[in-house]
Amino acid sequence: AQKVTQAQTEISVVEKEDVTLDCVYETRDTTYYLFWYKQPPSGELVFLIRRNSFDEQNEISGRYSWNFQKSTSSFNFTITASQVVDSAVYFCALSEEYGGSQGNLIFGKGTKLSVKP
């Protein structure tokens, strides 16, 4: 069965520190997709990245980077030089091509990141 685990419930860092949010997933499909969403205090869900199971290249976007490792079923998210505006709840999510519902995402429980000035 598909499952996403975000073991870190809350993380608190001081501004300019680097922080890594962990995500471990379970799936039986060979084709699947992984996502990260950000939920700032205002409550909306902001899409950050999508990665398919055949693309293990790491990705960097500004201060954000993602490390996808199929060998460990992990899709970790690193924020470099964190800023107060990064304070939010971050969700990792999984979608399978053939299993489950059509196109819905299975979410982890989220990691609340607090960045203090």
Next chain:
Amino acid sequence: DAGITQSPRYKITETGRQVTLMCHQTWSHSYMFWYRQDLGHGLRLIYYSAAADITDKGEVPDGYVVSRSKTENFPLTLESATRSQTSVYFCASSPWGRGLGELFFGEGSRLTVL
């Protein structure tokens, strides 16, 4: 460019009352979803729809009813609200099935059942 809108944004109701949360998208996306967000649970799928007149249950469908007579609307009805249905509800849409792309979320509807 309204995108996807939910109404009402905030609702307080009493146990046993019927409540309908509305979701409207302007993109003509085929797929639409209802999630609920609860502390300690993340987001869980209630119902989804692949097209007009096609709906199916998600992970936590009990106590909810959906319909989709038009592509752009996907209302969620709580026929007899219970306190356990106090939650934040998110509607989402996508033009892609099978996880080929991200979901586009509404701003959420916060429902309190007293």
